[in-house]
Amino acid sequence: MARLLIVHHTPSPGMQAMFEQAVAGATTDEIEGVEVIRKAALAATAADVLEADGYLLGTPANLGYMSGALKHFFDAVYYPCLDSTTGRPFSCYVHGNEGTEGALRAIGSITTGLSWKQVAEPVTVSGQPDSDSLSACWELGATVAANLMG
Structure with a gap:
């Protein structure tokens, strides 16, 4: 069975709503045929990524960058997962x-270094998530998971 790892930092009600829709x-x-594993960014490990x-x-965009929690995740997993x-x-x-934009640019740089393949356009939301943006999160979760179906 394929495994989708959702790594998230959800410090606000808006982020929680987006996360819940992505999971749904x-x-x-x-x-x-896809098992969905949910891990907070500060709890996710290299073993989780490798599996x-x-x-x-x-992630929230904090001061024009990804959250410190997601950055910590990438710092912890980058080299152990680089070739695998x-x-x-x-x-x-x-x-x-x-x-x-800064958060997306940073995520893009790191995932390019890891040679991961982006399979769907990122969902970006400014301000409180509305029904359209929450639907987009649902579609995003479904699209990434569908890419893992055998």
Whole structure:
């Protein structure tokens, strides 16, 4: 069975809503043969990354960058996973009250270094998530999970 690892930092109600919709999309009945593992960014380990077949990342944009929690995750897993996770599918969702560009740029740089393959456009939300952005998070979760179906 394929495994999707959702690594998230959910410090706000908006991020929690986005996370819940991404999980709902990834675990919908139409997705078969994919186990979804949810890990807080500060708890996820290199072993979690190595055991997964694809990744969905969720972070707030803090001061124009990804959260410190997601940065810590990448710092902890980068070298242990560098050669073993090449080509694995991923995408992300980012919430910010101002700009999300810096967070997306940083995630893009790190995942490029890891040679992960982006399989869906990131979902970015500024301000409070509305029904359209929450639907986009659902679609994102479903899309990344569907990429792992055998």
